[in-house]
Amino acid sequence: MAMARSGSASSKNCEGSVSRGSAKASRKKQMKLERLARERERLAVITAANAQYDLLSGFESRRRFNQNGLQVSLDSIRGDKLSSTDLDFCIELLQSNMSQMYVAAGWGWDSDAKRSIMRASSSHMILVRALAPSRPVSATQDSDWMLVNHPVGEDDVPQVTPLLADPETERTVGFVQIEFSIEKDRPVLYVIEIQLVPEMRSKGLGKFLMELAECIAAQRQMTCLLLTVFDANKQALDFYQTLGYKVDQTSPDDDACSYKILSKKVRPEAARRISPGSNVMSTLSHSS
Numbered sequence: 001m002a003m004a005r006s007g008s009a010s011s012k013n014c015e016g017s018v019s020r021g022s023a024k025a026s027r028k029k030q031m032k033l034e035r036l037a038r039e040r041e042r043l044a045v046i047t048a049a050n051a052q053y054d055l056l057s058g059f060e061s062r063r064r065f066n067q068n069g070l071q072v073s074l075d076s077i078r079g080d081k082l083s084s085t086d087l088d089f090c091i092e093l094l095q096s097n098m099s100q101m102y103v104a105a106g107w108g109w110d111s112d113a114k115r116s117i118m119r120a121s122s123s124h125m126i127l128v129r130a131l132a133p134s135r136p137v138s139a140t141q142d143s144d145w146m147l148v149n150h151p152v153g154e155d156d157v158p159q160v161t162p163l164l165a166d167p168e169t170e171r172t173v174g175f176v177q178i179e180f181s182i183e184k185d186r187p188v189l190y191v192i193e194i195q196l197v198p199e200m201r202s203k204g205l206g207k208f209l210m211e212l213a214e215c216i217a218a219q220r221q222m223t224c225l226l227l228t229v230f231d232a233n234k235q236a237l238d239f240y241q242t243l244g245y246k247v248d249q250t251s252p253d254d255d256a257c258s259y260k261i262l263s264k265k266v267r268p269e270a271a272r273r274i275s276p277g278s279n280v281m282s283t284l285s286h287s288s
Contacts, residue, residue, distance in 0.1 A: 079123030128174035189217035
């Protein structure tokens with residue numbers, strides 16, 4: 001009888017172990033399915049973001065910046081649709097502003113590699129165009145255009161002011177290059193580059209562009225913004241820190257490293273927010 005009871009208990013213990021093992025396997029399978037579902041969801045968000053041709057769609061009021069003597073408009077163009085003229089400008093400006101820092105950091109400078117990255121379909125370029133309004137010229141200059149104030153009364157004489165006929169109504173003065181990617185299981189907007197010509201700096205435009213990037217990140221359901229900055233670029237480090245960027249978990253923890261990766265969590269309200277100091281016109285008619 002004792003043997004029988006022992007066998008029965010052993011059988012029950014075995015069944016209990018199998019049951020617990022089955023439950024554990026089921027939980028592991030469920031966790032794996034949930035993890036795969038999250039990965040698919042993140043990938044779908046990134047794919048949808050990268051498929052966009054115009055990242056400024058829905059942000060019409062942010063297509064122009066008019067402050068501190070600047071009048072600029074913004075164009076959003078996907079990298080594989082970037083014209084040769086715009087690509088050449090971006091490469092030349094980046095080389096002028098940053099090539100020495102790249103070399104000093106030991107990275108070297110490779111224009112062809114930069115071109116390939118900018119031209120990728122996953123690359124999004126926001127081009128900054130400075131508006132150049134027509135200006136009056138002296139009556140001795142030849143001009144095909146005239147501004148005429150028509151007479152009101154019979155004795156009034158029309159006043160004619162020649163205008164300089166200038167087909168170049170705007171020039172490119174900067175750009176922001178961004179990509180959407182997954183970093184440490186996070187869908188992120190990566191600010192690859194933000195570059196401006198010297199006369200456009202220190203006038204609020206850089207802050208405006210970084211706030212715009214945050215708006216885009218929020219609209220496209222990113223969790224944070226990332227960027228890389230050289231340690232030697234103290235001015236840029238200070239600038240990003242004043243905007244709330246901090247050293248990211250993916251940044252190398254090595255004193256010998258020449259750069260830092262900074263990040264900033266995206267606030268859901270960012271897509272609806274605009275900087276209080278910005279005088280932004282919302283009347284721009286834009287076609288992509």
